[in-house]
Amino acid sequence: MTKKIALVSACLLGLKTRYDGKELTHKKVLALQDEYLLIPVCPEQLGGLSTPRNPSEIREEKVFDCEGKDVTSFFEKGALSVLKIAQLIKPNLIIFKERSPSCGVKEIADGTFSGRKIPGQGVSTRFLAKYFNVISEEDL
């Protein structure tokens, strides 16, 4: 049986790509491997940010790290890279990490670094959701 293809936030597959150098392996995502070829992508790394890195949040359509540096260009470069990968491999499904400033699907932080969340999408999700079916690990 030919497997379907899923593009997945790399941290959900156990890669230590998060800003704090940790991963967030998600059992329900891993369990899809019988049915899907799971392809990891990390937009923030593809955009040129190092790991570990400062946490970032979206504020007024731009992305700032916790020291106030505008990192929007890194996030957009990463989103464009992931979009190009998706256009090449044409995934049946995209599973992104909820609440990330890149990968959030329904919720993101409110931009104040206070821990508060608001409805919204990460930068990569915004790029990809125009063309592909994007869900979060919480939708599984």
Ligand code: SF4
């Ligand atoms: Fe995971 Fe996405 Fe953050 Fe990369 S950018 S660490 S894939 S949530």
